[in-house]
Amino acid sequence: MRRALVLLLTVITGFSGLAYEVTWQKYLGVLLGAHSEATASVLGLFLGGLSVGYWVFGTLTQWLVARGKTNGQPPPLLMVYGGIEASIGLYCLLFPVVFPSVLALSVWLPSGGGLFGFAIDVTLAALLIVPPAMLMGGTIPLLTQALARSLEDATRFHAYVYAFNTLGAFLGAIAAGFVLIPLLGLDGVLRAMGLVNLAVGTIFILMGRTRREVIDLDSGLELQGMSATSLVYGGVALLIGFAMMTLQTTIVRLGGLSFGSSEYTFSMVVAVFVLCIAIGSLAVGALKTIGQAVLPLTLWGLSLWLAALHVPLGVSPYLGHLIRVSFDRDAASFEPFHVAALLGVLALVGPAVILSGAVLPLLFHAMRREVGDLGAQAGRLYSVNTVGSLLGALVGGYVLLTWFDLSQVYRIALGAVVLSAVLITGRTYPGFRWPSASAVVVVLWMGLTVFPAWVPGNLMPGLVRVRAESPTTWDGPPLPTNGTFLFYEDDPTSSVGVIQLNGDDGRHRSLVVNGKSDGSTRGDSRTMVLLAIVPSLFAEKTERAFVIGYGLGISVGELAQLDQMKEVQVAEISSAVVDAAPYFDFANHNASTDPKVKLIRSDAYRSLLRAEGEFDVIVSEPSNPWVTGVEMLYTREFLEAARDRLARGGAYAQWYHVYESDDETLELVLRTYAEVFDHVAIWKNSADLVLIGLRASEPAKHLAQIEARLRLPDYQRALIRVGIKSPAALLVHEAVPFDAIQPALKEGPLQTLTHPRLSHQAARAFFRGDSAALPFTGAGEAARIGRANSLLGIYLQRFGNTVPENTWDTMLRQSCSRGLELCGPVAAAWTHARPNSEALGAALQWATTAGQASWLEFLPVFQVYLGYSPPPARLDAENALLASRWFDEFYSHALPFDPRGLVSLWRHCGPAHRPIPECQAGLEQAHKLVTGQASVAPRFW
Secondary structure (H helix, E strand, O other): OHHHHHHHHHHHHHHHHHHHHHHHHHHHHHHHOOHHHHHHHHHHHHHHHHHHHHHHHHHHHHHHHHHHHHHOOOOOHHHHHHHHHHHHHHHHHHHHHHHHHHHHHHHHOOOOOHHHHHHHHHHHHHHHHHHHHHHHOOHHHHHHHHHOOOHHHHHHHHHHHHHHHHHHHHHHHHHHHHHHHHHHHHHHHHHHHHHHHHHHHHHHHHHHHOOOOOOOOOOOOOOOOOOHHHHHHHHHHHHHHHHHHHHHHHHHHHHHHHHOOOHHHHHHHHHHHHHHHHHHHHHHHHOOOOOOOHHHHHHHHHHHHHHHHHHHHHOHHHHHHHHHOOOOOOHHHHHHHHHHHHHHHHHHHHHHHHHHHHHHHHHHHHHOOOOOOHHHHHHHHHHHHHHHHHHHHHHHOOHHHHOOOHHHHHHHHHHHHHHHHHHHHHHHOHHHHHHHHHHHHHHHHHHHHHOOOOOHHHHOOOHHHOOOOOOOHHHOOOOOOOEEEEEEEEOOOOEEEEEEEOOHHHOOEEEEEOOEEEEEOOOOHHHHHHHHHHHHHHOOOOOEEEEEOOOOOHHHHHHHHOOOOOEEEEEOOOHHHHHHHHHHHHHOOOHHHOOOEEEEOOOHHHHHHHOOOOEEEEEEOOOOOOOOOHHHHHOHHHHHHHHHHEEEEEEEEEEEEOEOOOHHHHHHHHHHHHHHOOEEEEEEEOOEEEEEEEOOOOHHHHHHHHHHHHOOHHHHHHHHOOOOOOHHHHHOOEEEOOOOOHHHOOOOOOOOOOOOOHHHHHHHHHHHOOEOOOOOOOOHHHHHHHHHHOHHHHHHHOOOOOOOHHHHHHHHHHHHHOOOOOHHHHHHHHHHHOOOOHHHHHHHHHHHHOOOOOOHHHHHHHHHHOOOOOOOOOEOHHHHHHHHHHHHHOOOOOOOOOHHHHHHHHHOEOOOOOOOHHHHHHHHHHHHHHHOOOOOOHHHO
16 A cells, blocks of 8 residues: 555656656746757756766665664655655745746856857756756655565566656646646746645655665675676666667657647657656566566667668658648647647657666666665666766757757667667677677668668658648658758758749749748748838838848848948857858848848847847747747747837837737737837738837827838838839738727737747647637727828828829739738729729729639628718628628728728618518627727627
C-alpha cells in the first residue's frame, strides 16, 4: 500500500514537472525571443538541472544511509524528499515574481548575437530553470533507496518509479499545452502546480514521520574509484542522452514543418517522448529475468530503427499532409486530428524512444552489483545521462545547426547511438571488441556520408496550409510544385527556403520559413509597400524606422528609399533569412546592401528595448499569430514597449491576415491594440490588414499631410510600383478610420505575455481555414466617429455633388480589383451621380469581365442603403437576411449606409398583410441598429 501510494504520487509530480517544462518554454520564448532557442534551452537546462539533482541527491542518499547506520536509526529519506517537493512548489509560486527581474537583466546585458548571444541567453535561462529542475532530480535516488525491498527488487522498483513519473509527465505535457495554459495563463499554471507540489511534499513528510528500516542495498563490493566498466556504462548513458535529445529537438522542427509551427506541436512531441520512455522503463520492470544480451540487442535495435527512419523523416511533411486531409476542417475535428498526429509521431519514432527508455534501467541493472550504494549509483547514472541530454538539446538541437542542416544533425545522433551499441557489445562480449571497433568506423562513415541528404522540396512544400485532397495527394512524395528551390538553409531557429515560381521571367519568388510562405514578390508586394508607406504618411517625421522581421526586404527597402529617412534598423532572428536576403534584392531596391539599413541579429523585443533613441515609424511584418513565437508581437507588453519607442507623432504598423483567422481572434488582436495606442486605424489590401497605431497624434490633420507627401517624388515612386497613382486610389484602402474601431469592440480579455491566449485560439482558426471579418462599425458611436474621420470621405466632400469621373473610375477599379468593401457602394454612388456615364458602363463591364462584380445584383439594395431609392415592393425573409449581411459586409465610412434604409427594407419583408416571425425579428434588429441598441452585427441575424 505504501509503495502504491508513492507510485501514485510520482505520477502527480511527473504531471506537474512537465506542466512546468511546457510553461517554462513559453516563458523562455519571451526571454529569448526565439522558439527554437527557447525549446533547446528549456529541454537542455531542465535535464541539466535534473542531472545535477541526480548527482547531489544520490550523494545525499548515500550520506543519509551511512549516517543512519552510524546512529542506529532509519534515515529520513521520505521526509527529505517531501521537503524537496515542497521546495519545488514554493519556488514555482515565486517564479512569476522572479521572472520580470531576469527579463529586465536580459535587456540590460549586451548581446553580440550568434553563439555569444546564445551563451548569454542560456546563462540567464539557467538562473530560472536549473534550481527547480535540480530539486526534481531527487525523485529517483531517494525513492529507489527508500522503498526498494532487496537488491534484486531494486531494478524493478527503480523502473516503476521512473515509468510512473514519466507517465505523469506525458499527461502533464498534453494538459499544459492543450488546456492549462490557455485556461490559466503562464502564472496561473505555475501557481496551480506549485500548490500541487506543496501538497505532495506535505504527504511525503507525513509518511516519513513513521520511519521504517531501509533494506541494506550495499552489495558488499568495495568501490575502487572510476573503473573501466563505469566509464563504459557512463559513456553509453552520455551518448544515449545526447542522441535522443538531439532527435527530440529535430522531431520538434520536423513536426513544425509537418503540422504547422503551433504551440501544440511542441507539446505533442514532448508527450510522445516521455510516454515512450515510460513504456520502455516499464518493459524492463516487467521482465522476470534480464540476460546479458538484452542491453546490446536493445542498442542495436535502436540503431537500426533510427537508420530506417532517415527516409520517412525526410518526407515527414507529406506524411503529415496525409493525416491532415483525412479530417474535415470543422471545429469538431481539431482534437481528433491532433490525436491522430500524436499517434503518427508515436508510430514513427515511438519504437526508437521506447528502446531508448529501456536503456537506462538496463544500464542500472548491469551496474548495480558493481558499486555498494544504490542511491548514489542511480544518481550518478542518471546524472551522466542527463548531461548527455543537456548537450543534445543545446549542442545537437541548436549549436550544430550553425554549421549543419537537420539531416546531418540527425545522422550525428545516429552515429552516437551506433557508438553506444559498439561499446556495450564490446563490454558484454570481450571477444568482439576489435570487430566492433572496425564496424563503428564503417557504420559512422556510412551514416555521415552515404545516407542521402533530405531534399528541400520534400521538407518545405507548404503542405501545412493544404486541408483537402488533390488528385496527386496519394501518389506519394514529392508532390508537384510550381517552382524551383534557389536556396535552402537550416539555422538554429528556422528552416528557410527561397522558391522561384514558374513564369514571370524569374522575378516571382517566395520566401518559405518553417514550411510556410512568408510572402512573395508578386502576391504580397503591394501589402509590403503599403506596410511601409502608410505609417510613413501618418508619422510627423520620417527620419528613423524600426522593422520587425526582414522577410523579403520590400518594406525595408521602401522605407530606406524615402528621402528624409536616415536609418532603418531591422531586427531579424533568423540567420538563414539574412543569408537569403540577396535573392530578393531585385524587388526591394537592393535593401540588403543599402547603407541606411542596419541589420540586428536578435529577437524583436530585446532589440527594440536595447535600441537607442526614438523611432518615427515601427513596422511589424510577422502576420501569423498561430506560429509559435509570433504571438508575442501581439501582446500588450510588447506593443507598450513599441509605443514607448515611438517619437511623439510616430506610427506603428502591423501586418495581419484575415484568412486563416476568425472573428474572435481578430477581435482579441484589435482589443489589445486599442488598449495600447492613442489612435487606431485599419487599412486593407485584399485579405491583408495593416493596423496603424499612433502615439499622441491628431488624426484630423492627416489628410493635408498625406496629400503633401503624395506630391513628393519618393512617395510617388513607391506607390506607382503597386498601381496607386492618386490620393483616391490610396484612400480606398482605409477600411476603418481612426478611433472608429474602439466603440465597436466587445469587452473581453487582452493578449498578454503571462496569459498568451492568441496562439491557441489562432491555431484553431488556422486548422479550420476560417476567414475573419472586422467588427461591425456601421452603427452608433463607431459609425459617427468613422464618418467624421474617414479620410476618403473628407476627400470626396471637397467635390460636393460633382466628383470627377476619373475619381469615380479610380475608386471603383482600385477597390474592386483589391477585394475591398468599398467596391459596391462606389458603383451605387457613381450610378446615382452619373447614371448615363459611358465611363461607368465601361467600368462595370470591366468589373464583370474580371469577375469582380458578384455584388452587381445587389446594386439596387446599396442604393436603398445610401438613400438614393426606395426599397423594393416586397422581398422574402431569405433575401432580406442576405441584404442585411451585405449591409454589414459592404459598409464603408466614406460612403456610409443609413440604417434607416435597412429598417425600410425589413418593413417590406414577407406578404403585405401577413407578418411572419422571421421578418418581424429582422425588423426588430434593424430598429435596434438605428437606435444604437443592436447587440450583434447584421451578419449574425
